[in-house]
Amino acid sequence: MLLEIKNIKKSFYQKTGVFGENKSCVKAVDNVDLVINQGENIGLVGESGCGKTTLARIILRLLKSDSGSINFDGVDISQGSFGKLKHARRNMQMVFQDPYSSLDPRFNIENVMEEGFTLGKKEWNTKSKRREKIFETFSAVNLSTDILDRYPHEFSGGERQRIAIARSLVLNPKLLILDEAVSSLDVIIQKQIVELLADLRKKYDLTYLFISHNLKVVQRICQKIAVMYKGKIVELASTDDIFSYPLHPYTKELLAAAVEYRSVKDNAKIEFTDDMRLIDMGKGHFLLK
Amino acid sequence: MEPKIIKIQNLTVSVKQGEQSKNIVDKVRLSIAENSIVGLVGGSGSGKTTIGLSIIRLLASALKIDGGEILFEGYNLLTYSESKMREIRGKKIGMVFQEPLYAFNPVFRIGEQIDEVLRFHTRLDVNKRKAKVLELIDIVGLYNPNKIYQNYPHHLSGGMRQRAMIAQAIATEPKLLIADEPTSNLDVTIQAKIIELFRELNKKLNLSILLITHDLGVVSHLCDSIAVMTNGKIVETGKTEEVMKSPKDKYTETLLNCY
Numbered sequence: 001m002l003l004e005i006k007n008i009k010k011s012f013y014q015k016t017g018v019f020g021e022n023k024s025c026v027k028a029v030d031n032v033d034l035v036i037n038q039g040e041n042i043g044l045v046g047e048s049g050c051g052k053t054t055l056a057r058i059i060l061r062l063l064k065s066d067s068g069s070i071n072f073d074g075v076d077i078s079q080g081s082f083g084k085l086k087h088a089r090r091n092m093q094m095v096f097q098d099p100y101s102s103l104d105p106r107f108n109i110e111n112v113m114e115e116g117f118t119l120g121k122k123e124w125n126t127k128s129k130r131r132e133k134i135f136e137t138f139s140a141v142n143l144s145t146d147i148l149d150r151y152p153h154e155f156s157g158g159e160r161q162r163i164a165i166a167r168s169l170v171l172n173p174k175l176l177i178l179d180e181a182v183s184s185l186d187v188i189i190q191k192q193i194v195e196l197l198a199d200l201r202k203k204y205d206l207t208y209l210f211i212s213h214n215l216k217v218v219q220r221i222c223q224k225i226a227v228m229y230k231g232k233i234v235e236l237a238s239t240d241d242i243f244s245y246p247l248h249p250y251t252k253e254l255l256a257a258a259v260e261y262r263s264v265k266d267n268a269k270i271e272f273t274d275d276m277r278l279i280d281m282g283k284g285h286f287l288l289k
Numbered sequence: 290m291e292p293k294i295i296k297i298q299n300l301t302v303s304v305k306q307g308e309q310s311k312n313i314v315d316k317v318r319l320s321i322a323e324n325s326i327v328g329l330v331g332g333s334g335s336g337k338t339t340i341g342l343s344i345i346r347l348l349a350s351a352l353k354i355d356g357g358e359i360l361f362e363g364y365n366l367l368t369y370s371e372s373k374m375r376e377i378r379g380k381k382i383g384m385v386f387q388e389p390l391y392a393f394n395p396v397f398r399i400g401e402q403i404d405e406v407l408r409f410h411t412r413l414d415v416n417k418r419k420a421k422v423l424e425l426i427d428i429v430g431l432y433n434p435n436k437i438y439q440n441y442p443h444h445l446s447g448g449m450r451q452r453a454m455i456a457q458a459i460a461t462e463p464k465l466l467i468a469d470e471p472t473s474n475l476d477v478t479i480q481a482k483i484i485e486l487f488r489e490l491n492k493k494l495n496l497s498i499l500l501i502t503h504d505l506g507v508v509s510h511l512c513d514s515i516a517v518m519t520n521g522k523i524v525e526t527g528k529t530e531e532v533m534k535s536p537k538d539k540y541t542e543t544l545l546n547c548y
Binding site: 047048049157186187188189190191213214215216253254256257258260261262263 | 332333446447476477478479480481482484485503504505506507510511543544546547548
């Protein structure tokens, strides 16, 4: 077991009214449990605003959850100072959606890559060592090695995403969180990146948490899919099961839209109650009930 | 042969790079039959959007139309003066852009912005216009038209804004709608709803649609025929099913493999 999160909750408060006298509360992540085993890719799907990215940021502790525990590689990282988190942070990395804003325009590619070593300065203490590692990851993501003194704006979207992936790999992380990492790319580049991710996974023994609203891409990469809706995981099962026997009405709606480009008209309102839990429906197919 | 709403012949658009100029649309031929939905697909940078913008003559100043003609209702749009073009734009040809966030002016209410089209192109009085705008908001499937009318763009979500933009584009009942990646930034569930909306509009209002996209999935479920574009050239055209089933061009095949 690489990552186990339990009862994670996160709410955001919003002040409304002219003087901010009213507070409204949005439950972005509501009582989420999730287990990720080593080498098991999980796809997290759901519509925008359902809390996917918030959950990813909580796992990385870029955001602090209101309650619940996160156990990563045997260490509880939901509590504790920045120093304590260092070890865990080295082993989990994130690739962001927009390769145009995730690379600093004033950094050349060498600076970008060097930044990836920040948490591993002790081990990667000489420049030649780091260079060697950079070149190795570049060849793994099919980038040429003579780009070090160039700047992000000189690259296309697909190349930038490769650079972002290379940066996340230099410290040999165990878990890679890909937040809509291929959504902004066109289909041909998308396929290339998806194939690249499959190769990298074998090569570096990576585990992916792949966040996307594109079910077809998720299907290609992940063994398991967690469907998220309004802050809750409503269904969790193997990719095949989700596609062939979806149980939750929201999963069905999502599949109809993604596969047949059809919207479900008379979708009954999906209501949640506090005592709903993910229940095993057999063969590891979990449904929120 | 069925009558065509638009016929593009040998359209060439070039961009100047210093001394040299490069053709980004190269001798393109494309026609859209009345009442049909045509998908224009290709990778990013293939020149799809440039064709769309050429039709309504909204090209960036660096781009120049070097030759060819765009026949709309039998007349060449490229010979029209700017003032005449303004009568066509928005009235007979509507356009929906990719980015619903930037397509609206943030300081005006949604209703006012849809109304603007009617104010410019029709002679309806205030009350009739308001009624029409509310009707349009309803047609595109937004609930509570009165509230939406009063809302500012930032009050709406991406999908809602996209719908509002479609309402604006069809306000004057145009013959042709150019939709440039209308669903690429949206969730799959919202995307499905927008696709259904296009299908409905096509039937109800006899609207022809040029759908510009890189998503073959959308095209295969919506379009009657399809044109595949790469490097400024249209490499394959045909009925959607035929092209999807037995692509003749290599690039189309690559594109299909990725989908």
